[in-house]
Amino acid sequence: MLRSPEGERVRERPAGAVSGYFAIVAAVVLLVLALLTGAFGFFLTFAQPGAGIGLIIAGIIMFIASMFLFKGCISVAPGQAVVLQLYGKYVGTVRQSGLRFVNPLFTKNLVSTRIRNHETSTLKVNDLDGNPIEIGAVVVWQVRDTAQATFEVDDFEEFVAIQAETAVRHIANSYAYDSSDSNRMSLKDNADEITSKLSEEVAARVTAAGVTVIESRITQLAYAPEIARAMLQRQQATAVVAARQLIVEGAVGMVETAIEEIESRGIVTLGHSERSDLVSNLMIVLCGDQAAQPTISTSRNQKSG
Numbered sequence: 001m002l003r004s005p006e007g008e009r010v011r012e013r014p015a016g017a018v019s020g021y022f023a024i025v026a027a028v029v030l031l032v033l034a035l036l037t038g039a040f041g042f043f044l045t046f047a048q049p050g051a052g053i054g055l056i057i058a059g060i061i062m063f064i065a066s067m068f069l070f071k072g073c074i075s076v077a078p079g080q081a082v083v084l085q086l087y088g089k090y091v092g093t094v095r096q097s098g099l100r101f102v103n104p105l106f107t108k109n110l111v112s113t114r115i116r117n118h119e120t121s122t123l124k125v126n127d128l129d130g131n132p133i134e135i136g137a138v139v140v141w142q143v144r145d146t147a148q149a150t151f152e153v154d155d156f157e158e159f160v161a162i163q164a165e166t167a168v169r170h171i172a173n174s175y176a177y178d179s180s181d182s183n184r185m186s187l188k189d190n191a192d193e194i195t196s197k198l199s200e201e202v203a204a205r206v207t208a209a210g211v212t213v214i215e216s217r218i219t220q221l222a223y224a225p226e227i228a229r230a231m232l233q234r235q236q237a238t239a240v241v242a243a244r245q246l247i248v249e250g251a252v253g254m255v256e257t258a259i260e261e262i263e264s265r266g267i268v269t270l271g272h273s274e275r276s277d278l279v280s281n282l283m284i285v286l287c288g289d290q291a292a293q294p295t296i297s298t299s300r301n302q303k304s305g
Contacts (some may be wrong), residue, residue, distance in 0.1 A: 012147040012210070015084050015092025020073040020099035027069035034062035072104035079114040081146045093146045111146045115214060120165050122220055127187065128176040132224035135172045135187070137195075139164045139202055140214040148210025156209045163205040164216075171198050177223065187221055194218065255279055 041055025074082055076097050084091040085107040094100055095113070102108075119138045127133050141160055143149045149156040172187065175194060179186040187194055195217050203213040259279070 010090055010147045010151045012093050012145045015082075015094050015102065017074075017094045017096065017100040017102045020075075020101040023069050023101040024073050024099065027066045027073070030062045030066035030069065034059045034066060037062060068104045069101075072101050072106075074100050074102060074108055076100055079112065081111050081113050081143075083109040083111055083146050083150050085109070090147055090151065109150060111143060111149060113143045113146070115140060115142045118161055118164055119219065120161075120168055123165060123168060123172070124224060125169050125172045127172055128174060131177055132226070133172060133177050133187075134220060134222050134224055135168060135218065136220035137164070137168045137198065137216055137218045139216045141202075141206065141211050142214060143210060144212040145210030148208070153209045156211060159209050160206050160211055164202050167198060167201040167205055168218075170201065177221070187218070191218060 036059075037055050038059030041052045041057075041059060043052070044055060045052030074094065076082055076094055076099075078097045080097075082094040082100075084094065084102060086103070086105060091103075091106060093111075094102065117138055117140055120136050122134050122136045124132060124134055139160070143156070153159045171194060175190075176184070176186050178188045185193060198218070199213055199216040202216055206213065
C-alpha cells in the first residue's frame with residue numbers, strides 16, 4: 001500500500017481552495033494592463049529609452065503574473081473532484097463545484113466521482129458441480145476516496161474491472177447452477193442471496209482503490225452450449241420424477257382414505273384379496289398417464305350363484 005513520505009497512508013483530505021472569480025478578474029485586468037504598459041513602453045523608447053524599457057519590463061512582469069493567476073484557476077463540475085499535488089506530494093482534493101483558485105504550482109488531476117456501471121464480459125467458468133456455465137454481471141460503483149483511487153492503484157478503472165471479473169468467477173465456482181436440494185443454495189434459485197454475496201466480495205476487493213460498490217447484479221446465467229441440451233434433458237427428467245413422486249404420495253393417501261371410509265361405514269367387508277385388488281385398481285387409476293377404461297366383471301357373481 002502506498003504511503004506518503006511521512007509514513008502515513010494516503011487518504012483524501014480537503015484542499016485549501018478559494019473562489020476563482022476574483023482571481024480570473026484580476027488575471028484579465030493584469031493582462032490588459034500588461035499589454036497597454038508594454039505598448040506604451042515600446043513607443044516611449046523612441047523618446048525616453050530608459051523609461052520605455054522600464055515600462056516594457058513592468059508589462060512583462062504583469063503578463064507573467066496574469067498567466068500564473070490563469071493557471072491557478074480550475075473549473076470543477078458537479079460529480080467531479082480535482083486531486084492536487086505539489087512536486088509529487090499529495091496536497092488535497094477540491095470537491096466544491098464551480099470556479100476555484102489554488103496554488104498555480106500545483107499539479108491537477110481530474111477524477112470523476114459520478115456513479116458508474118461496469119458490465120463484465122460473458123465468462124465461461126465451472127460451477128461447484130464442475131459443469132461449464134456462462135455468467136455475466138454488472139457492478140455499480142463510485143469513487144469514494146480520490147486519493148486512494150489516484151495513488152494506491154495504477155489505474156482504478158481497470159482495477160475495478162479486473163476485480164469484478166475475479167469476484168464473479170469465484171462466486172460461480174462456489175455455487176452450483178441448479179440444485180434439487182432445498183437446503184443448498186444455487187445460482188439459479190437463490191439469485192438475491194448470491195448477488196448480495198457478490199456485492200460484498202467485489203466491495204472487499206476494490207476497497208484498496210477507494211471505491212465503494214453500490215450494487216451488483218448477475219445479468220446472464222446459462223449452461224455452456226456444449227452441455228445445454230444434456231442439462232435440459234436432466235432438468236426435464238428431474239421434474240418428471242418429482243411430479244411422479246408427488247402423484248404417488250397423493251394416490252397412496254387417497255387409497256388409504258377410501259379403504260378406511262368403506263370399512264368404517266360398513267359398505268362391504270373386504271378380505272385380504274379384495275383389499276389388494278382395490279388398492280391395485282385405485283393406484284392404476286390414480287397414477288396412470290391415460291384415462292382408465294372401466295370394466296365390469298360378473299365372474300364372481302356367477303360363481304357365488
